[in-house]
Amino acid sequence: MRRAGFGVAVADFNIDRRWRENLHTIMRRERPDVVGISSNFSNKALALEIALMIKRFAGNITVVVGGPHPTIAPEEYTGGSIDYVIPYEAELPLLDFLSSSDKSSVLGAVSLRRKDVNKAVAGIQRNCVEDMDSLPFPAYDMVDLRGYIGSIYRKRPLASIVTSRGCPYSCIFCSQGVFDRRWRAFSAGYVAEQMLWMTESLGIRELLIEDDNFTYDTERVFRICELILSSGKKINWQLSNGVRADKLSRELLTLMKQAGCWKISIAPEVGDEESLKVLSKGMTMEHFIRAAQWCKELKIEFFCFFLMGFPFQDRVNMENTVNFAMRLDPLMMDLNKIVPFPDTPYFSRFPDRSIYKKAHSYQYKGSDREVDRMCTRAYLRFYARPAKLMRILLAMGPLQFLRFVKYAGNVL
Numbered sequence: 580m581r582r583a584g585f586g587v588a589v590a591d592f593n594i595d596r597r598w599r600e601n602l603h604t605i606m607r608r609e610r611p612d613v614v615g616i617s618s619n620f621s622n623k624a625l626a627l628e629i630a631l632m633i634k635r636f637a638g639n640i641t642v643v644v645g646g647p648h649p650t651i652a653p654e655e656y657t658g659g660s661i662d663y664v665i666p667y668e669a670e671l672p673l674l675d676f677l678s679s680s681d682k683s684s685v686l687g688a689v690s691l692r693r694k695d696v697n698k699a700v701a702g703i704q705r706n707c708v709e710d711m712d713s714l715p716f717p718a719y720d721m722v723d724l725r726g727y728i729g730s731i732y733r734k735r736p737l738a739s740i741v742t743s744r745g746c747p748y749s750c751i752f753c754s755q756g757v758f759d760r761r762w763r764a765f766s767a768g769y770v771a772e773q774m775l776w777m778t779e780s781l782g783i784r785e786l787l788i789e790d791d792n793f794t795y796d797t798e799r800v801f802r803i804c805e806l807i808l809s810s811g812k813k814i815n816w817q818l819s820n821g822v823r824a825d826k827l828s829r830e831l832l833t834l835m836k837q838a839g840c841w842k843i844s845i846a847p848e849v850g851d852e853e854s855l856k857v858l859s860k861g862m863t864m865e866h867f868i869r870a871a872q873w874c875k876e877l878k879i880e881f882f883c884f885f886l887m888g889f890p891f892q893d894r895v896n897m898e899n900t901v902n903f904a905m906r907l908d909p910l911m912m913d914l915n916k917i918v919p920f921p922d923t924p925y926f927s928r929f930p931d932r933s934i935y936k937k938a939h940s941y942q943y944k945g946s947d948r949e950v951d952r953m954c955t956r957a958y959l960r961f962y963a964r965p966a967k968l969m970r971i972l973l974a975m976g977p978l979q980f981l982r983f984v985k986y987a988g989n990v991l
Contacts, residue, residue, distance in 0.1 A: 582715055583674055589718060592629065593622075594726035602629065606636045613677060615669075616661070617646040620920070623655065630660035641682060644691075645669045651756040651922040653700045656691055663688045664700065667757055668744075670714065671706045707758075711744070711765045716773050719781055730983075731880075731911070731975055733841060734784035734815055738777060742770045742803075746791040748823075749859045750848075751924040752886065752917060755791075762792060767799050771806035778814050786816040793818055794826040801831065804838035814839040821846030821884050824866040829873045836879055842910075845870055846884040849896065850903030857891055859924075864903065871907040880974060883909040887957070888916045888950040889925075897950070901957040910974055912961050914954055962987065 580587050588609045592598035614633050618626035630642045643663045649656050650666040665672050665688050672687025679685050687706050689699045708714060717740075724736045743764035746755060765773075777783040794800055807814055816839050824845045832843075847867045848858055855862060867883075874881040885900055904912045919926040962968065972980045 580674065580677065581718065583677075585677055587718070587721070589721040591722055591726075592625070599632070602632055603636065606633065611640060613641045613643060615643045615645065615665075615673065618644055618649050618656075619647050620918070623648055627656070627659055627661070634660040643673075643676065643688070645673075647754065647757050650700070651754060651920060653689065653691070653696045657696055659691075661691050663690055664696070665689075666700050666703060667705045667759075668707050670708055705759060707761070707763070708744075709763065711763055712769045714765075716776060719777065719783075724781065724783065728982075729785075729787055729817075729819060731842065731979060732785050732787075732817075736783055737785040737787060738781075738783045739787045739789045739819075740770075740773065740777070741789050742793060743790045743795065747795070748792070748861055749924070751857075751859050751928065752848075752919065754920045754923050756920075756922045758791070762795050764796060764799060767802035767806060770803050771810070774807065774814055774816070775810055775812055778812065784815060786814065787819040788816060789820050790818075790822075791820060792823060793820070794822045794831070797826055797828070797831055801834060804834045804840075807838040816840050817842035818844055820844060823862070824870040825862045827870045827873065829877070832873050832877055832879060836877055840879070842880040842882070843874065844882040844884060845909075847903060847907070848884065848886045849889075849892075850885075850899035850901070851896060854889070854892065854896055854899075857889075867903075867907060871909065880910045882911050882913060883907055885912060885914045885957075886917045887914060887954055894949070894953070897953045897957075901953075901960060904957070904961055910971060912958075914957055916950060916954060958987070 588605065588611070590598075590601070590605055592602070595601055614630075616626050616629055626644060630644070633640055633642055641663070642661045643665055644656055644661045645665045649664045653664045653666065656664060663676070663682060665676065667687075669687075672685065676682060676685045676688050682688060683690055687703060689696055689703065693699055719738060724738050727737055727739075728735070729737060743762060744758040745760055745762045746753070746758075747760050747762050749760075774786055777786060818840065819842075821844045824847075827843075827845075835843075845867055847855075847864070848860065849855055850864075852864055855864065871881065871883075873879075883904060885904060887897055887900060889896075900914075904914075917925070962971075971983065975983060
């Protein structure tokens with residue numbers, strides 16, 4: 580937007596404890612014509628509150644929402660203070676929206692005053708960015724990066740980076756509402772240049788790669804690592820989102836570590852072969868066992884993501900999940916209760932078990948007490964071990980460890 584000549588201000592209220600007070604200050608200072616709000620699955624209420632406060636400040640401001648949740652469930656943003664939804668990838672349609680004097684005529688935007696908003700959004704043709712390298716680097720210079728933290732890190736300040744979009748695989752629970760299943764990536768040269776720019780020019784000391792499928796093209800990953808090494812610069816980075824275990828090799832992990840990667844995440848989700856097949860993961864347990872072993876041999880920390888509460892699971896299946904987590908023995912385990920989202924095969928396959936219409940977050944506590952008990956027991960069994968806690972303390976340091984203990988207390 581800046582490159583197109585628009586005046587832009589950015590505010591991230593996820594890290595601003597006084598955001599309600601500061602929102603009024605920003606509105607008075609910027610006097611915007613349009614405000615865009617990004618909303619995901621867990622901050623819908625916050626997005627709606629922000630929109631309401633903006634309209635109360637000045638009713639003539641046009642409020643637009645986008646992001647994962649408005650894309651798959653736009654009807655949940657109707658009847659309030661938000662005027663339009665721009666679903667899917669917003670870079671190109673948002674430019675058209677800002678340039679148009681008749682907002683309702685922009686093909687990539689849908690008025691939330693429409694009664695058929697779901698149908699209208701479903702009928703929009705995606706206007707995806709095909710030449711990813713044509714995009715400028717993100718405007719990190721417009722936010723105070725010192726306020727960001729991760730679940731675990733070695734150095735601050737840190738920042739996230741996305742080097743590709745989409746995932747061609749078909750896990751039945753995964754929403755690809757925004758980026759679709761077509762995998763598109765920035766070139767290795769673009770990624771390496773951005774990583775160097777962020778560390779050299781912005782002073783970022785650690786990068787968190789958030790791709791849905793960073794290792795899909797392993798040759799690109801090899802090339803990124805080679806470019807980092809050839810630069811002679813020290814870059815700390817981690818793969819904080821889950822990567823495909825079947826795309827990893829000992830050779831690739833070795834080069835990644837040499838290039839500064841110190842932590843990865845893999846996502847078995849469940850603990851038995853039959854459940855993996857039902858989820859359409861396209862992998863076997865052996866892929867995860869092998870990846871975990873390589874990480875241990877190379878001294879790369881790794882996390883594991885698991886899910887519980889699928890309708891096809893019984894107590895034995897859930898126990899298998901916990902047992903598999905113990906066998907892999909990652910530094911940390913992230914276990915969540917499954918939440919079926921409307922645009923996923925899981926949602927349509929098991930509509931009778933959908934909890935989507937209830938208030939939820941990533942710590943959603945449903946009515947299935949057995950699953951609740953299993954989740955709590957799993958966390959206690961995995962973490963309540965002196966050796967495990969000591970390993971986490973040594974990896975995190977005292978300050979992060981105390982934050983982790985506080986978070987664990989809230990979840991349990």
